[in-house]
Amino acid sequence: MSSPEHGRNKRFVIGISGASGALYAQRIIRLLVSLGHEVHLTVTAPGARLLHDELGMEGVNARELAGLPEDADPKAHGVFLYNHRDIGAAIASGSFLHDGMIVVPCSSHTLAAIAQGLGENLLTRAAAVTLKERRPLIVMHREAPLTLIDIQNMERLTLAGAIICPTNPGFYLLPRSIEDIVDFVAAKALDLLRVEHGLDVRWDEALAKKKGEG
Numbered sequence: 001m002s003s004p005e006h007g008r009n010k011r012f013v014i015g016i017s018g019a020s021g022a023l024y025a026q027r028i029i030r031l032l033v034s035l036g037h038e039v040h041l042t043v044t045a046p047g048a049r050l051l052h053d054e055l056g057m058e059g060v061n062a063r064e065l066a067g068l069p070e071d072a073d074p075k076a077h078g079v080f081l082y083n084h085r086d087i088g089a090a091i092a093s094g095s096f097l098h099d100g101m102i103v104v105p106c107s108s109h110t111l112a113a114i115a116q117g118l119g120e121n122l123l124t125r126a127a128a129v130t131l132k133e134r135r136p137l138i139v140m141h142r143e144a145p146l147t148l149i150d151i152q153n154m155e156r157l158t159l160a161g162a163i164i165c166p167t168n169p170g171f172y173l174l175p176r177s178i179e180d181i182v183d184f185v186a187a188k189a190l191d192l193l194r195v196e197h198g199l200d201v202r203w204d205e206a207l208a209k210k211k212g213e214g
Contacts (some may be wrong), residue, residue, distance in 0.1 A: 007066045011038040012193065013091050013101040013130065015123035018046020021105030021142040021167050022054035023178070027186040028104060029079075030067040031197055039066065040079040040091050040098070042122045046107065064110065084121045091126045092119075100136035101127060105167060108143050108150050114162075115153035127162075137162040138192050140185075163192055171200060 007155045012032055016025045032039050043051065051057040057064060062074040062081040067107045074081065082089040090096045102111060103123065110124065119125035130137045139162050141154070169175070169184040187199040 001188065004179055006063075008100040009036050010195070011040065011097070013040045013042075013098050013126055015103040015106075015126060016041070016043040016050070017103060017105065017107045017123060017140040018044060018048040018050050018109035019105040019107035019110075020050065020054065020116055022050050023182045024140065024142075024167055024185050024189075025104045026055065026065055026067075027182050028102060028189055029065050029188060031190060031199075032195070033066045033068075033077060033079060035195065035197065036078075037195070038080075039211075040080045040082065041065070042082045042084050042089075042091065042126065043125055044110065044121055047123075048110075052106070055116060084123060087119060087122050087125050089122055092128050092129060094133045096129075098130075098135065099196060100138065101130040102140060102189055102193070103127060104136040104138075104140040104189065105142035106139050108141070108147075108153075111139065111150065111153050111157070114139065115156040115160075131160050131162060134161060136193055138165050138189055139163065140165050140167050141143070142167045165189060166191060170201075174202065 014029055029039055040063060048060050062079050063072055066079045068077055095144055113120055113124045114127045117133060119128055130212055158164055167183045167185050175181050183199050186203045187197055187201040189199045
């Protein structure tokens with residue numbers, strides 16, 4: 001679909017909002033970059049606070065999120081950061097071709113804004129354009145419990161073509177670390193975007209592992 005720069009495989013948009021789950025966003029971004037894909041990133045103001053509170057990040061650091069060396073230029077590695085206030089940025093246009101968008105983590109506030117078609121910031125505007133252009137939109141909601149409003153907003157987005165993918169890990173692989181749990185959720189998101197990732201997190205792989213141990 002896309003025509004990524006730097007000879008990269010695919011192009012994806014990532015939006016980070018202010019619900020707990022910064023590790024999920026960081027892992028997904030790092031996986032996409034390590035696999036040679038292009039990442040276009042926008043972070044809301046609450047999302048920036050989330051990165052500070054959970055990752056100790058001062059400001060939104062695209063290089064750090066992508067796991068690049070300190071002297072690396074993120075753009076040279078296919079990582080592009082956009083200010084959430086810049087609703088005229090490239091990713092807000094349907095003419096910007098990409099292969100899908102993930103909102104991770106997605107707060108209930110951002111869920112509601114996308115469901116109502118509000119382009120109040122670059123993240124929600126990019127999400128609206130993704131739906132309009134019939135491209136994959138993965139909404140990784142991370143708040144609980146759910147109100148009826150949340151459920152209705154999820155229904156509305158599902159009917160509009162989005163995929164609601166809560167950040168719910170499975171435990172059949174018997175995770176031994178936070179990293180294992182994060183990888184399970186990150187792999188699910190990449191599966192939904194049809195991105196090969198090599199993480200052994202699928203049910204058939206778990207069965208094979210159990211048989212091998214038996």
